Amino acid sequence: MWVFAPFLTIKQPVALIVAWVHGCVGLYLWLRFRSWFDRAAPWLLAAAVTIPTAALGGYVAAGMSIRELAQDPVWLQNAVAAMNLPSNAEVSTVYRYIENARMGFVLLVAAALAGRMVRLTVERRGRDAVLRYGSGHSVRATVGMSVLAVSRANGIPHASVCGGRGRCSTCRIRIGARLEALPEPSEAEAKVLRRIAAPPNVRLACQTVVIDGLEVMPLLPPHAAGVSEAHGGPSYLQGRELDIAVLFADLRGFTQISEQRLPYDVVFILNRYFAEMGAAIEGAGGRIDKFIGDGIMALFGVDSDPATGSRQALAAARAMSERLADLNASLEGDLSEPLRIGIGVHLGPAIVGEMGYGRVRGITAVGDTVNTASRLESMTKEHGAQFIVSQVVVEAAGADLEPAPTVEIDIRGRRQTLAVRVVMDASTLPAST
Numbered sequence: 310m311w312v313f314a315p316f317l318t319i320k321q322p323v324a325l326i327v328a329w330v331h332g333c334v335g336l337y338l339w340l341r342f343r344s345w346f347d348r349a350a351p352w353l354l355a356a357a358v359t360i361p362t363a364a365l366g367g368y369v370a371a372g373m374s375i376r377e378l379a380q381d382p383v384w385l386q387n388a389v390a391a392m393n394l395p396s397n398a399e400v401s402t403v404y405r406y407i408e409n410a411r412m413g414f415v416l417l418v419a420a421a422l423a424g425r426m427v428r429l430t431v432e433r434r435g436r437d438a439v440l441r442y443g444s445g446h447s448v449r450a451t452v453g454m455s456v457l458a459v460s461r462a463n464g465i466p467h468a469s470v471c472g473g474r475g476r477c478s479t480c481r482i483r484i485g486a487r488l489e490a491l492p493e494p495s496e497a498e499a500k501v502l503r504r505i506a507a508p509p510n511v512r513l514a515c516q517t518v519v520i521d522g523l524e525v526m527p528l529l530p531p532h533a534a535g536v537s538e539a540h541g542g543p544s545y546l547q548g549r550e551l552d553i554a555v556l557f558a559d560l561r562g563f564t565q566i567s568e569q570r571l572p573y574d575v576v577f578i579l580n581r582y583f584a585e586m587g588a589a590i591e592g593a594g595g596r597i598d599k600f601i602g603d604g605i606m607a608l609f610g611v612d613s614d615p616a617t618g619s620r621q622a623l624a625a626a627r628a629m630s631e632r633l634a635d636l637n638a639s640l641e642g643d644l645s646e647p648l649r650i651g652i653g654v655h656l657g658p659a660i661v662g663e664m665g666y667g668r669v670r671g672i673t674a675v676g677d678t679v680n681t682a683s684r685l686e687s688m689t690k691e692h693g694a695q696f697i698v699s700q701v702v703v704e705a706a707g708a709d710l711e712p713a714p715t716v717e718i719d720i721r722g723r724r725q726t727l728a729v730r731v732v733m734d735a736s737t738l739p740a741s742t
């Protein structure tokens with residue numbers, strides 16, 4: 310080919326590039342929501358560019374060598390003889406096969422297109438439905454499609470932070486008409502609806518199928534996740550489900566302390582406390598999500614993985630306890646009693662994204678894992694402990710908390726109990742975590 314038909318040499322690179330790009334796009338669409346994808350993306354991109362470039366380089370180099378060798382008529386004659394080329398009759402037969410194959414391919418494509426058109430026509434005739442939106446808008450849709458899919462297909466903005474996987478509840482809709490004709494929510498949908506205490510006429514658009522005459526009203530603004538303004542940063546800014554460790558901490562009895570002090574003093578003490586706790590969290594590799602009154606919420610593992618996040622959360626809890634002891638020592642003369650803290654940590658899937666409004670926007674997390682971590686923090690009061698951590702965090706971190714008792718607790722909205730470790734003093738956590 311490089312000697313007798315150089316113009317055909319372009320075919321192979323074109324075929325390779327088309328197949329390679331096609332494969333890469335498929336892999337990207339498949340893997341992009343995996344928690345490790347952002348970290349692996351630069352390496353995958355490097356491999357995606359380097360491998361075909363090296364292959365094409367080898368192809369061109371080999372071709373150029375052959376062209377050079379072919380300048381020698383003896384070498385060329387021997388090479389052609391070694392190729393065992395077909396006779397003219399055999400070549401004609403091969404070309405006939407190629408023609409037949411081409412014709413067959415064209416007929417197959419035409420048949421596939423015709424079949425699709427027939428199917429669409431039949432579907433439109435037999436399964437058409439009208440879906441009405443509370444805004445007065447109505448669209449035609451195929452019975453059985455999800456309401457979210459219909460919104461997307463018709464360019465109707467609809468919040469869907471988890472991408473339609475029934476996890477985030479941001480696509481929730483109020484059903485105005487034909488509620489009674491809808492199938493019951495699946496177990497997964499019912500669980501999410503229970504978590505948001507949804508009334509019976511509220512469903513998830515991504516899980517609700519269209520029936521004729523259905524009337525829906527999306528309940529959250531379409532850009533609840535701030536998607537449009539989150540471009541340019543990590544992909545999770547647009548809302549993504551990640552396995553992260555969530556830490557909640559709260560000062561115990563601070564309301565009584567603050568009642569006895571001047572407002573200036575309260576602000577001073579709280580700022581000292583926040584500075585120490587913030588340094589402990591960030592020093593361990595965590596991300597402060599927000600300060601809520603005298604409480605703190607922090608995320609771990611957003612940019613790494615669940616094991617690292619769990620280790621960081623345990624290290625942060627230990628550092629917070631140690632720093633609180635130091636702070637109490639330095640405020641000894643100022644406080645009638647030392648500051649006490651309760652910390653809860655849980656690991657699991659949460660929707661992470663940039664949320665908020667106007668200038669008050671930031672990366673935060675929502676979901677069961679966040680609620681459970683908050684619940685563990687408040688349970689420290691009942692157990693008189695400084696730290697309660699779910700067993701799943703301990704196992705992910707590979708930590709040894711052996712002296713800390715394991716307790717099975719009920720969490721509202723969870724069917725199964727949750728195994729947690731109750732640690733009286735977080736400063737006793739193993740330093741290796």
Ligand code: FES
Binds near residue numbers: 468474477479514
């Ligand atoms: S899009 Fe998240 S629950 Fe429907």
